[in-house]
Amino acid sequence: MKILVFIQIRDDKVEENTLGILNKIKTSIQGVEIIGALLGKDLKDRWIQELGLHGVQQVVTATAPELEVFLSATYTKAMMKIINNVNPRFVVAAGTVYGEDLIPRLAVRSNTSCAQRFVDFTVEGDGLHFHTPVRDDQAMKVTQVVGDIIFATSRPGAFFVDENPTGTAPNVTNVSVTFDDADRLVKHVEIKKAERTVNLKDAKVIVAAGRGVAGKENFQIIRELADLLGGQIGATRACTDVHWVEETYEIGQTGQSVSPDLYIAAGISGAPQHMSGVKAKTLIVINKDEGAPIINYADYAIIGDMHTILPILKEKLK
């Protein structure tokens, strides 16, 4: 099976969900030809070597000043050129913001649909079955894309990166692509990069708060509890987006991934984009809503007002 993987670069490296997909493909499909589509302004040989190591046999590049940052129109156009050139059976991207933007557009241009946010796939005949958690992760839906070409995105955090990759240098080919004014209707202004000043990866205890914290000043009690337990604080994007707490504390798909022994989640609903970054041995939840999806993941849950519960918890722990 010929598979085209949309390669995403972040922080000057191949992004880890993309490496995760490569690992998943290598270990679950036999007789594959893995082709990486690498787009950008200046492409580094280091990235190409890394892709080879992780099993990519051929890298097809497209370079242009317009490809410096992802924009739907330019990336869709360049990817279509690569697709027409490579003629793959399966086109896949990690379901990052960019991946989820790109794949459906490529599907439409190819007159077909796409599977999204899969956490697993299996080979069935000459097709693939995709497993996607739906309804806030209450149910698993298995789907198939019929037709000559299959499009899909994976869910971030779904696959592990191969720690000991043994691949060799890939072949590199290039496609040329040009753009016109119609491709420049959406203008890039800037990327506001979140400053990562605190690394939460190794934290053994995290006390995290969500929108239920209801204001910047209420993070005080979260910090106090974290200090008391010798841990770190964490937050959902709902809190970092409005600067109730520094962006570095964002946990989830677009923030940091954490794997503490203990995660205390107060006023957090449990959106899949947040939970995909949390792998805790023990999860304690404080939420006023018993129906909140996060309760499904909890080992212990108090249904109540965090503003009353947390101060009591702090006093008792002292």
Added chain:
Amino acid sequence: MKIIVFIQQIVSTQVKLQGVDYFDASRVSDDDLVINPTGKNAIEGALKLKDSQGAEVTAVCVRGIKPNKALKEAIAMGCSNAIEITDEAFYTDDPYLLAKIYAKALEKIGEYDLILLGVDEQSTSSYAAPAMLAEMLNVPSVLTAEEMEMIDSGFRVGHVLEGGKKIVEVPQKALISCSDSQYFIPRYTTMRGILAAKKAVIPIWSAADLGLETSKVNVDAASLKQISLSNIVIEKETFLINEGEPEEMVDKLLAKLKEDEVKLGA
């Protein structure tokens, strides 16, 4: 300015699954039927523009068991009018077909400036419909918006991005998908809105009204086929404390943690 907001009606994820047949309409009550949460965020985005610039906001609902209920709520929030698009033949679990129906609806609506949608839809976990629609219409688009601001040339939009946020500018005739950010937190319905909703007569358009051959949008036309749908059984058993005074609750938690030998420190 004419704004079209596409919403969907879903069975609230607060309703827990007790089997795979939760799409069975007879098992859900009216209260369980809600606007898909980010669809409501999109309505809020439109109403903010209505408040600040003056705009006609039309809510359109294609997917759901009782779309009329969702649309009445949209009007009660402040939308100017609403259109229900229903046809027994529609298969809207495939975002490609859903986007096709949206595109046809826009053709019939005729003039519009801005299209807003929610980022995702929870019963399929699909993010695809907005991108697919933008591609079909060939309009400039921004997905996963967290905030938007009107500028001379159109809108400046901040959207979700791994490791930060990205700012882009789009023309006024554009498609934007809205996320569950603070900026898009939906407002409550008002008394005035509820009265307007009561009086509103919401037209229903069928596939034929849209000039759509049902064979192009029915289950056989789907290229995304469902193989199965099943419960996810989480092995974890939650120790749930949902009764008692706050202090008792905390005591109960701490006692149980001690019993289970859970270490509370780093």
